[in-house]
Amino acid sequence: MRFVATEIPGCAMVEIEPHQDERGFFARTWCRNEFAGAGFSSQLVQCSVSRNRKRGTLRGMHFQLPPSCEGKLVRCTRGAIVDVVVDLRSTSPCYLDHVSVELTADNGRAVFIPPGCAHGFQTLEDNSDVFYQMTDVFAPELAAGLRWNDPALAIDWPVDSPIMNQRDRNYPDLDRDWLGGLSWD
Numbered sequence: 001m002r003f004v005a006t007e008i009p010g011c012a013m014v015e016i017e018p019h020q021d022e023r024g025f026f027a028r029t030w031c032r033n034e035f036a037g038a039g040f041s042s043q044l045v046q047c048s049v050s051r052n053r054k055r056g057t058l059r060g061m062h063f064q065l066p067p068s069c070e071g072k073l074v075r076c077t078r079g080a081i082v083d084v085v086v087d088l089r090s091t092s093p094c095y096l097d098h099v100s101v102e103l104t105a106d107n108g109r110a111v112f113i114p115p116g117c118a119h120g121f122q123t124l125e126d127n128s129d130v131f132y133q134m135t136d137v138f139a140p141e142l143a144a145g146l147r148w149n150d151p152a153l154a155i156d157w158p159v160d161s162p163i164m165n166q167r168d169r170n171y172p173d174l175d176r177d178w179l180g181g182l183s184w185d
Contacts, residue, residue, distance in 0.1 A: 001028055003038040003112075006099045008087045010114030012040070013101060014073065018108070027108065029075065030133065040112055041071050041135040048138075050130040052079070052123045058162035060120015061086060061146040061153075061171065066184055070136040072119060075110035076103040079128025081121040082158050086146065089116040090180040098155055103130075116184030118146050120168075122157050145171040 004013040018025035028034075036042035050059065061084070064070040074083055086098040101111050102124070113119050121130060146153065148164070150173045 001031065001034055003040070006085070006101070006111075007097060008085055008094045008099055008114075008117065009092055010040070010112075011085050011087075011099065011117065012038070012112050014110040014112055016108040029108075029110065030073070040114075043135055044073070044133045046134045046137050048132045048134070049077075050132070052128045052130070053126065054163050055123055055126050056159035056161065056163050057128075058120065058122040058148055058157065058159075058164050059168060060084065061118040061148055062120060063088060063118040063144055063146075064115070064136065064139060065142040065144050066182055068136050068139055068142045069115040069184065070134050070138070071115050072113040072135070073110055073133040074103065074113065074119070074121070075108075075131045076105055077129045077131045078105050079126070080104040080106075080124040081128055081130060082124060083111050083121040084119070084155055085111065085113050086118040086153060086155075087116070088118055088179055088182070089184055090182070091185075092116075096153070096174070098153060100156070120148060122159055122162060124158060146174050147171045150174055
């Protein structure tokens with residue numbers, strides 16, 4: 001695996017290094033030692049999958065409040081998505097900045113999202129599946145989110161008129177004072 005840093009501290013693209021032959025390829029997608037050696041959490045405690053039937057489906061922008069230390073390793077296993085990560089850590093030099101990355105079943109890339117970042121994605125193809133591995137157990141009482149089209153975030157989503165549930169559509173705009181008082185350390 002190769003770890004390619006993004007502009008957000010602690011957030012990295014994880015690229016596979018496939019070993020190919022006439023059958024196809026084999027590639028490692030997770031290794032505790034490699035993740036620890038790259039400075040990322042090497043503890044995964046929960047996995048989830050998201051199946052998305054239609055192009056334009058948007059899920060996000062989700063995050064876990066402290067004291068959760070939920071980091072995520074996100075990979076598209078079927079289809080294609082644009083994944084967006086927003087840095088919510090007020091001590092970060094990239095506070096409220098975001099990165100967008102394309103994850104597809106064909107490119108095999110994943111993105112590691114550190115605790116203190118919001119996450120969302122939009123599907124680029126029908127029938128796209130997303131596989132999550134988390135560093136902390138999901139706690140519903142700590143679940144929070146930001147509005148997907150908050151002007152302060154200025155996220156350029158690739159598909160207009162997204163397919164969303166009401167919860168994600170109705171998250172509030174960000175509150176800098178409230179966010180600034182949170183600590184994921």
